[in-house]
Amino acid sequence: MKPAPLALTMGDPAGIGPEIVARAFLQGAVPGGGLVVGDAAVMRRAAALVAGGAELPVVTVGSVAEALCLPPQAMPVLEPGGLVPGLAELPQGRIDARCGAAAAACIRAAAALTACGEAAALVTAPIHKEALAAAGEPWPGHTELLQSEAGGMPVRMMLANDELKTVLVSIHVALRDAIAAVSREAVLETIRIAHAAAARWGTPAPRIAVAGLNPHAGEGGLFGDEEIRHIAPAIEAARAGGIDASGPHAPDTVFMRARRGEFDLVIAMYHDQGLIPVKYLGVEQGVNVTLGLPFVRTSPDHGTAFDLAGSGRADPASLIAACRMARRLSAA
Amino acid sequence: MKPAPLALTMGDPAGIGPEIVARAFLQGAVPGGGLVVGDAAVMRRAAALVAGGAELPVVTVGSVAEALCLPPQAMPVLEPGGLVPGLAELPQGRIDARCGAAAAACIRAAAALTACGEAAALVTAPIHKEALAAAGEPWPGHTELLQSEAGGMPVRMMLANDELKTVLVSIHVALRDAIAAVSREAVLETIRIAHAAAARWGTPAPRIAVAGLNPHAGEGGLFGDEEIRHIAPAIEAARAGGIDASGPHAPDTVFMRARRGEFDLVIAMYHDQGLIPVKYLGVEQGVNVTLGLPFVRTSPDHGTAFDLAGSGRADPASLIAACRMARRLSAA
Numbered sequence: 118m119k120p121a122p123l124a125l126t127m128g129d130p131a132g133i134g135p136e137i138v139a140r141a142f143l144q145g146a147v148p149g150g151g152l153v154v155g156d157a158a159v160m161r162r163a164a165a166l167v168a169g170g171a172e173l174p175v176v177t178v179g180s181v182a183e184a185l186c187l188p189p190q191a192m193p194v195l196e197p198g199g200l201v202p203g204l205a206e207l208p209q210g211r212i213d214a215r216c217g218a219a220a221a222a223c224i225r226a227a228a229a230l231t232a233c234g235e236a237a238a239l240v241t242a243p244i245h246k247e248a249l250a251a252a253g254e255p256w257p258g259h260t261e262l263l264q265s266e267a268g269g270m271p272v273r274m275m276l277a278n279d280e281l282k283t284v285l286v287s288i289h290v291a292l293r294d295a296i297a298a299v300s301r302e303a304v305l306e307t308i309r310i311a312h313a314a315a316a317r318w319g320t321p322a323p324r325i326a327v328a329g330l331n332p333h334a335g336e337g338g339l340f341g342d343e344e345i346r347h348i349a350p351a352i353e354a355a356r357a358g359g360i361d362a363s364g365p366h367a368p369d370t371v372f373m374r375a376r377r378g379e380f381d382l383v384i385a386m387y388h389d390q391g392l393i394p395v396k397y398l399g400v401e402q403g404v405n406v407t408l409g410l411p412f413v414r415t416s417p418d419h420g421t422a423f424d425l426a427g428s429g430r431a432d433p434a435s436l437i438a439a440c441r442m443a444r445r446l447s448a449a
Numbered sequence: 450m451k452p453a454p455l456a457l458t459m460g461d462p463a464g465i466g467p468e469i470v471a472r473a474f475l476q477g478a479v480p481g482g483g484l485v486v487g488d489a490a491v492m493r494r495a496a497a498l499v500a501g502g503a504e505l506p507v508v509t510v511g512s513v514a515e516a517l518c519l520p521p522q523a524m525p526v527l528e529p530g531g532l533v534p535g536l537a538e539l540p541q542g543r544i545d546a547r548c549g550a551a552a553a554a555c556i557r558a559a560a561a562l563t564a565c566g567e568a569a570a571l572v573t574a575p576i577h578k579e580a581l582a583a584a585g586e587p588w589p590g591h592t593e594l595l596q597s598e599a600g601g602m603p604v605r606m607m608l609a610n611d612e613l614k615t616v617l618v619s620i621h622v623a624l625r626d627a628i629a630a631v632s633r634e635a636v637l638e639t640i641r642i643a644h645a646a647a648a649r650w651g652t653p654a655p656r657i658a659v660a661g662l663n664p665h666a667g668e669g670g671l672f673g674d675e676e677i678r679h680i681a682p683a684i685e686a687a688r689a690g691g692i693d694a695s696g697p698h699a700p701d702t703v704f705m706r707a708r709r710g711e712f713d714l715v716i717a718m719y720h721d722q723g724l725i726p727v728k729y730l731g732v733e734q735g736v737n738v739t740l741g742l743p744f745v746r747t748s749p750d751h752g753t754a755f756d757l758a759g760s761g762r763a764d765p766a767s768l769i770a771a772c773r774m775a776r777r778l779s780a781a
Contacts, residue, residue, distance in 0.1 A: 246668055257671065291663050291673030296625055331623050332720040333752075336578050339589065341623030369724035370751075373731065388664035389722060392701035394729045399705065420665075 119185050120149045121237040122193075123443055124227040127155025127163075128242030131209045131216045132421025133431035135163035138242050140433040141440060142192040143173050148444040149237065152184040152193040154227040156219060158205035160194045166429045181235040197226030209427040217248030224259060228266050231412045238413035238443035239263075242436060243421045246289070257289035260407050263414060272409035273310045276395040276418055277442070278402040280376050283383045283391035284311040295387035299330050299343050304351035304384065311382050312360045314408040318446055326371050326380035327352050327364030328390060334365040348386075392418070401434035404442045413447040415439040451517050452481045453569040454525075455775055456559040459487025459495075460574030463541045463548045464753025465763035467495035470574050472765040473772060474524040475505050480776040481569065484516040484525040486559035488551060490537035492526045498761045513567040529558030541759040549580030556591060560598050563744045570745035570775035571595075574768060575753045578621070589621035592739050595746060604741035605642045608727040608750055609774070610734040612708050615715045615723035616643040627719035631662050631675050636683035636716065643714050644692045646740040650778060658703050658712035659684050659696030660722060666697040680718075724750070733766035736774045745779040747771040 125147070128134020139160065141147050153160055157177045164173040174191045178184045184193035199222050201215050224241060231239040241259050249256065256262040264272045275284045286307045287298040308325055315323035327348060328334075331341035338345055348365040355362040364371070368386075372394035375383045385391030395403050396418065403418035417435030425431045457479070460466020471492065473479050485492055489509045496505040506523045510516045516525035531554050533547050556573060563571040573591050581588065588594040596604045607616045618639045619630040640657055647655035659680060660666075663673030670677055680697040687694040696703070700718075704726035707715045717723030727735050728750065735750035749767030757763045 246665070246671060250671065289664055289668075289672055291667070292624075293628055293673060296628075332621055332724075333578070335623070336621075339578060339582060340621055341625060368721040369728050372725060373729050376729065389700040390725065392664075393704060393722065393725050396701050397705050397708065397726045397729050 123151035124230050124236035124239050125151050125153050126223040126227045126241045129216050129220045129245045129248055129421050130159045130204045131211055132243055133426045134242030135159050136166055137431050137433040137436045139163040140167045141437050143168050146437040147440050152195055154195050154223045156200050156204045157194045157196055162205045197222045210423040212248045214251035217252035220244040221254050238447040240439050240443050241416040245421045267410050271306050272407055273307050275406040275408050276392055277404050281395055283385045285385050285391050288388050299347050299386050301347045301351045304348055305354050307384050308355040308362050310409045322361055323381040325362040325382045326366050327384045328368045328371045328386055329365035330386045334367050402438050404439045413443055415443040455483035456562050456568035456571050457483050457485050458555040458559045458573045461548050461552045461577045461580055461753050462491045462536045463543055464575055465758045466574030467491050468498055469763050469765040469768045471495040472499045473769050475500050478769040479772050484527055486527050486555045488532050488536045489526045494537045529554045542755040544580045546583035549584035552576040553586050560595055570779040572771050572775050573748040577753045599742050603638050604739050605639050607738040607740050608724055609736050613727055615717045617717050617723050620720050631679050631718050633679045633683045636680055637686050639716050640687040640694050642741045654693055655713040657694040657714045658698050659716045660700045660703045660718055661697035662718045666699045734770050736771045745775055747775040
């Protein structure tokens with residue numbers, strides 16, 4: 118029997134999502150098979166762009182079971198309800214509320230398929246946050262939307278490549294608000310979610326480094342006291358619960374130390390603290406993993422690249438890395 | 450005639466500064482020659498630690514001219530006034546107000562020698578900020594102290610290695626205060642100081658990338674408005690003045706893009722934004738350069754490493770890189 122497929126969303130139709138998804142199928146780089154949750158006409162346009170149409174047949178399916186019966190070279194597309202017609206006629210590279218609404222509908226449908234086990238894991242192509250906002254979606258990104266779909270359970274975003282895994286206390290908020298979000302509870306919850314996730318992937322006692330918030334982790338309170346008031350107490354509570362957590366470490370060296378093998382995971386206090394080092398050696402291998410959901414969800418760690426959309430030059434490497442990691446994590 | 454020597458400060462006597470300075474001399478890795486501004490007994494202890502005493506004669510000198518007359522294998526030490534006796538008897542690896550005061554006295558004396566041209570450039574070994582504070586110094590680090598000594602002129606810290614140069618809008622302040630320090634004026638001044646410095650090093654029209662403050666550079670105002678209110682206007686003003694500045698760029702990818710050659714310099718909005726990527730591949734090659742002073746000043750980009758001090762295992766690589774960069778920049 119074939120394994121359950123990966124569910125891939127098309128992402129924002131005006132971005133590079135459809136074409137990198139099509140390219141991953143064309144290259145046979147969706148391990149164990151996958152199906153696209155998206156607009157069939159948009160995916161046909163993408164298939165024509167990357168393969169001239171002939172080599173990548175796009176087949177609309179009504180169910181996951183139907184997708185499993187297709188020949189391996191086909192790209193099955195499942196259309197969620199509520200897509201407006203004419204999406205494939207909209208210009209690419211522009212923010213459009215209809216594109217944002219379509220992207221959100223695909224995420225919701227794909228998450229539902231994955232939550233009930235019909236799909237093995239969810240891999241999401243990039244969406245544009247302003248298009249999402251224009252569509253009236255209250256969520257700044259995938260993670261928050263999926264969290265809401267899962268009933269509001271606490272989730273965290275992990276960015277990972279082959280040499281570094283970093284789990285973020287907060288993500289798409291102004292830096293000012295990210296500082297306010299650093300509380301003992303939020304840090305402790307991040308440590309616990311990361312610990313539980315690592316155990317499920319075969320690292321039952323991960324060495325978790327917790328970064329400070331301020332330069333030099335506050336240097337004993339000289340440059341900020343969030344370490345003393347919030348972060349150190351969270352680490353203490355985690356350690357009391359049997360978790361191998363250490364810190365708060367100076368943010369400017371903790372990622373380098375993790376890269377060298379001193380830690381299995383780094384807890385980052387805000388978006389760019391964690392994403393700058395993961396992306397520094399190249400965005401292609403960076404994979405975004407949502408921890409805390411009842412299923413595995415990964416995504417490439419780049420955006421919609423509106424300037425490239427429709428050119429056929431978008432690189433599918435990070436999406437392919439996301440597919441590989443989704444399969445690996447869901448097989449564990 | 451011999452070139453003017455580099456002036457090397459000993460750093461905090463309780464840290465690894467004295468021993469990495471001694472090791473640089475022992476390895477003949479102070480290009481063009483140097484003299485140490487420090488405590489002679491502390492430097493003798495360090496010389497004994499790294500060389501067993503015999504191979505690295507420590508010679509107390511009263512002037513730079515006297516240092517130039519010494520044989521090349523000697524390590525000349527110039528003692529500033531005001532050092533308390535017995536520094537070499539204090540335990541290493543501990544915060545001590547006497548050590549902080551001695552470190553500060555050495556920096557002031559070495560800066561004066563360099564400002565008047567007796568030394569070619571200033572290379573500072575690590576100090577401990579808590580020891581400095583314990584000594585009643587109001588400055589959180591070298592940069593602020595040197596700025597004060599230079600009459601309060603605007604300076605900025607640059608962190609650089611072979612592949613990335615980043616200039617910081619603010620340094621040793623709580624992240625909360627760093628956000629408040631992002632103003633149109635501060636960002637514009639940072640761009641101008643970086644532009645002027647690059648011109649002096651032989652890059653008269655540097656391609657300067659300016660990072661945003663917030664995730665995704667605020668994504669059009671969705672996650673913070675400092676980009677719209679302060680950073681973009683500063684870039685516009687710089688461009689109007691003929692500077693090739695661009696941005697605000699998403700912080701999580703701008704450093705990766707600079708590493709790949711798209712930009713010559715990145716302006717970072719706060720300490721860790723710039724230091725995380727420079728240090729990610731290893732602190733050994735990172736050099737701290739103060740821009741805007743009337744002389745060249747470099748330092749290694751690591752700290753006092755109290756846990757290693759006195760062990761003889763401290764790595765002088767970053768200090769040696771700082772000496773090389775000081776000589777290169779002061780020869781231009």
